Amino acid sequence: QPLHNDPKYTAKTTQEWLRDKSLNVLEWPSQSPDLNPIEHLWRDLKIAVQRRSPSNLTELHRVCREEREKLPKYRCVKLVASYPRRIEAEITGNSASTKY
Structure with a gap:
């Protein structure tokens, strides 16, 4: 499931967990429209x-x-x-x- 760069998804441990689970994380500008x-x-x-x-x-x-x-x-x-x-x-x- 795609995620954006909300701070709760950018912590190093979170990034590692997402990578370990092979989840696709989209690059998403922080100022993009919701x-x-x-x-x-x-x-x-x-x-x-x-x-x-x-x-x-x-x-x-x-x-x-x-x-x-x-x-x-x-x-x-x-x-x-x-x-x-x-x-x-x-x-x-x-x-x-x-x-x-």
Whole structure:
């Protein structure tokens, strides 16, 4: 499974373990756009929760659950469906203009 150069994957012992397991690790610029669809959903959830301004931990938990349930399913489908196009845009260097 491809991984990127997140610090948790760059420690020497981690690199050795990955190499010993013959796992393919992609060279990935640290400033590249995040291509993981779930990260976009986390951003959507964060924005929705911030709009509601929960004032304590109990309220935060409740608001997170409510807003998570309201995330539109088509958003997930669209993010997954656009993944091949976003990868191609990243490879060709046109990622700045890629729509999600």
